[in-house]
Amino acid sequence: MAEAAISLSEDRYARFAAISWWRQDRLRSARVLVIGAGALGNEVLKNFALLGVGDVVVADLDRVEASNLTRSVLFSAADTGRPKAEVAAARMRAMCPDTQATALVGNVLADVGLGWFRRADVVIGALDNREARVFVNQACARLGRPWFDGGIEVLNGIVRGFHPPHTPCYECTMTAADWSVLNQRRSCSMLARQALAARGTPTTPTTGSVIGAMQAQEAIKLLHGLEHLRGAGWIFEGLGHASYRCEYQLLPDCPWHEPVPEVHAPAWCGHETTLTAVAEYARNVLGGLDAIDLPRELVETLTCAACGRSDACNRPLEALDAAAVQCPGCGAERAPRAYHSIAAGSIVPGRTLGGIGLPRFDIIFARCGERSLGIEMGADAPAPGGQVA
Ligand SMILES: [Zn+2]
Ligand SMILES: [Zn+2]
Structure with missing residues (x-):
């Protein structure tokens, strides 16, 4: 300067x-x-x-x-x-x-x-x-x-x-x-x-x-x-x-007072990384894997009770607007099937972090027994001084 x-x-x-x-x-x-x-x-x-x-x-x-x-x-x-x-x-x-x-x-x-x-x-x-x-x-x-x-x-x-x-x-x-x-x-x-x-x-x-x-x-x-x-x-x-x-008083049954897990931000992990690759990384660090917990609710499918039609969605629940939930077949409002955790045994090969609906630069939490590990999409991190719009 x-x-x-x-x-x-x-x-x-x-x-x-x-x-x-x-x-x-x-x-x-x-x-x-x-x-x-x-x-x-x-x-x-x-x-x-x-x-x-x-x-x-x-x-x-x-x-x-x-x-x-x-x-x-x-x-x-x-x-x-x-x-x-x-x-x-x-x-x-x-x-x-x-x-x-x-x-x-x-x-x-x-x-x-x-x-x-x-x-x-x-x-x-x-x-x-x-x-x-x-x-x-x-x-x-x-x-x-x-x-x-x-x-x-x-x-x-x-x-x-x-x-x-x-x-x-x-x-x-x-x-x-x-x-x-x-x-x-x-x-x-x-x-x-x-x-x-x-x-x-x-x-x-x-x-x-x-x-x-x-x-x-x-x-x-x-x-x-x-x-x-x-x-x-x-x-x-x-x-x-x-x-x-x-x-304020700490509520004895409030779930948000567990120790903060360690977070890794591998540079290879980003929006395009598969869940399988992340699961393998977590298994190596934690010595096993029970489930991957997501920081937000994702919607896998939208199902119409009126006409029975079901479509893939793969977006966050909160991203769905009126047009997204409307059935393209009959116009009724469809019900979202939302989830916020994936059991280790039910990971579908080939699915990516972005593909299931997580935003860029998000963090997922791998769990094995009492141990937990945060994995950040380090590849999506903003460049120092860089602009994101
Ligand atoms: Zn609390
Ligand atoms: Zn319908």
């Missing part, structure tokens, strides 16, 4: 340098994964760019709509119709020359490989639904990554910090009523679920600023080794000016 560029960069962060514990180099070398580029995500991402965080990956499925413009500082009317993640990443790069921003256009439950979670120092959930929060929590628990969840509704908001498996996690905070709502939605048909998901939460840019700022600030504190929310929450009540901290 030229000398002039260095001094310009130092000037840029002069007010941070006056803070005794501040370490700009830690922020510049940090990797952050932000799930969601809506009202909250915009505030979080804006702050990470202002702070000079070096590597920010942003994942979002949606495109910019007119109704986003009242709550999204990174979007303008000219962006309508473009993917939110791409617009947000481009704005961040323009805001801060030190920020390498990468856009992942996709649904976290279907399209974001767990490798993105493993490479992150901290994960931010800027989400508006429980299904995605449960998925992010599980991904973080499988890999031992800390994450900060944010939620906003009108003038109220909440920030929660979790570091599963070590601390109480998001699922530990879920009440019986929360589970019943989630399970009701899960038992609904795909079409009904998507109609529910399309309903937006009432939110304002002001509450989004408060909660998004707290999420970014907690991440900065974590990156500096300062005290932060760990198995705890911060609740903000905008109308009555109350804010307070609450501690």
